[in-house]
Amino acid sequence: MQNDHVTFDRNAVRLHRDRAARTLGSVSGILDEAADRLLERLDDLTRTFPLALDIGGRGATLPGLRARNIEVISTDLSFRIARQATPPAVCADEEFLPFGAGTFDLIVANLSLHWVNDLPGTFAQIRHALKPDGLFLASIPVLPTLSELRDSFSEAELAISGGVSPRVSPFPALRDCAALLQRAGFALPVVDAETMDIRYRSGLALLRDLRAAGETNAVTLRDRRTPSTALFPAALSLLAERHTSADGTIETPLHMAILSAWAPAPTQPKPLAPGQFTTSLNDVLNDDSSRK
Secondary structure, eight states: OOGGGOSBOHHHHHHHHHHHTTTGGGGHHHHHHHHHHHHGGGGGOOSOOSEEEEESOTTSSHHHHHHTTOEEEEEESOHHHHHHSSSSEEEOOTTSOOOOTTOEEEEEEESOSTTOSOHHHHHHHHHHHEEEEEEEEEEEEOTTTTHHHHHHHHHHHHHHHSSOOOOSOOOOOHHHHHHHHHHTTOEEEEEEEEEEOOEESSHHHHHHHHHHTTOSOOBTTSOOSOOOTTHHHHHHHHHHHHHBOTTSOEEOOEEEEEEEEEOOOTTSOOOOOTTOOSSOHHHHHTOGGGGO
């Protein structure tokens, strides 16, 4: 596959995460909160999950899974992050998961799949690695996450150089996520919206956190040249001017899609096919007893 056919430079993603292995502690509050919101979906279920795969959790997802008495195998694209995880851990690419069919009862991905080029393909591999009736849980940043930063950089760069280079990762829309799960062959897909209210004293603090989390620009078509020295001050000035709230902080909410879906199994409930129903909706609506 040619580089101009893919959205993300996976080698750059890996290098960014390698660098972030030393700094993840400074953004643990955000990662932990996202993991808590994701894993609380497990508390509504009566069944158990003996073995789980944690994809790219960066240390935030593992404690919550083990607190629920779930045995966990962790993976990360970065060898340095994988080496820091509590064993067992595997350095693995989300685009080429090295697990056999029906291995896991549960697969969890907390804010780790938005740098994947072929998301439907990765979803299909996840479904393949799940046991029948196994559960897939994921949180994915969606639009309009970082739209404030993206717009500020675009406007500043256009004014300075007359052109625009992608400097913030593109994100899917919330409405796209359920369709992607269905395309990958999952059953009973559910997508919920969650928003984390995140605020910064300055735009520079936001950029520092993105770097600390391994979330800096890895778009394939990014401009590899050193940007003008005027670009970052101009972009951050626009960000502060337009998005500073009354308390003096810059609002940069994290919009997440919370995905849950099941690997198909014969025991799962299925909708009736057309013609299989026994009661007409018209009869129900016209039944006086149903209104009492």
